[in-house]
Amino acid sequence: GRREGVIVEVVSRAHETVVGRYFEESGIGFVVPDNPKIQQEVLVTPGRNASAKVGQFVEVKITHWPTPRFQPQGDVVEVVGNYMAPGMEIDVALRTYDIPHLSNGLCSLNPLVDRLAMVCEMTISKTGEMTDYVFYEAVIHSHARLTYNKVSSILEHPKSAEAKQLRGEYGEVVPHLKQL
Template sequence: LDPEAAREAEKYENPIPSRELILAHLADRGSPASREQLVEEFGLTTEDQLEALRRRLRAMERDAQLIYTRRGTYAPVDKLDLILGRIAGHRDGFGFLIPDDGSDDLFMSPAQMRLVFDGDRALARVSGLDRRGRREGVIVEVVSRAHESIVGRYFEEGGIGFVVPDNPKVQQEVLITPGRNGAAKVGQFVEVKITHWPTARFQPQGDIVEVVGNYMAPGMEIDVALRTYDIPHVWPEAVLKEAAKLKPEVEEKDKEKRIDLRHLPFVTIDGEDARDFDDAVYCEAKPGKLRLFSGGWKLFVAIADVSSYVKIGSALDNEA
């Protein structure tokens, strides 16, 4: 019996076995099962049930509850002595798998690290101990990729283009698909979208989607860092549309209960390349009896009332 049958009946018109039942069934079965075998063993008949089971198995595979074997069968991860964790690369080529369960890290040799990128999530199996007595592992399955694109410098050798990642923890050079170098010049920083992930036999491959700029260009290190570490740097379309609706002139209703100081020559204290200019200052001498000893200084500090323009729940507010 399905321990979560009531929950499944509430969620679906044609309920299918819960994740808990699928895992328990595979454990009792004692061997992996194909989707077709599970369909037969659970007595599923309708197209809706077959599609729902397919999606559930894919979701369980994505969440590292099941692994899809080379024989086309599903097996519970916890019954295969596999360890789920995050890959941490090292600039010297080796790396570690940091287990989700908090157990000791698994050392990953340079050969194993060629299958993954820093930050990927993977399932690994303990293969033994390395020379220093640390647990060593081998990659069984890459569960999810940390990055869809890589930033680095573009080079050519023997007519073949490739990108050397800027992130020192990523050691694999990415081969560029012929004709998809985005008109990049040798030495420039580019962003390459991965189209083929690395395997034991092949390097990763991708297409250049953006030429970031020249190696020594001012501010290039910032542009590269934004892309390397996936820091948001492109305004969403909804934000741009909302910002475009803001009027440059101050409306009469906005002047209510405020003192108009626009006649004073305020100077912004935000940097020249800032994305918002919301702080400004103005300073003037106070009159005194002697020219060299005035009555002091009067400093005006103006801070924008952002809430007057950015409303709670708006696209601008959500992006901020």
């Protein structure tokens, strides 16, 4: 016959929070998820709507999971913004599909670490016109983790205590900074 099974335990949930539009009917708040894969509306716990207004996009944290008899319930943890506000579709998409922010460590030029890069080398005429360009892959190998403020201190205030300390720390790259 046909194979059958029974859910014994839910180990993890795909969505701890849901992003959608907040609505009220007869004094009961609910969120219509923006993600089309989530079919059920989420009831908002009374008094836990974070002062959301009807039609606003909100993020709701699920506090009670759906059962065969009850809808999911949750608390509004953030009012994301107004429907049709500039940039709102991007904010909603990032939250709805859980797109991560770029990692500072993953995307930064860390010292003594090779980073793959795509280069666009351009030739610019004296009149500011781009006359040629070529794309190619490269590897960046940074020798120091410098901020704009550190470089400014080294170059613009060379006699300051901070600049002296930084020159000691980054002595090998200081000549290159001066050439830039």
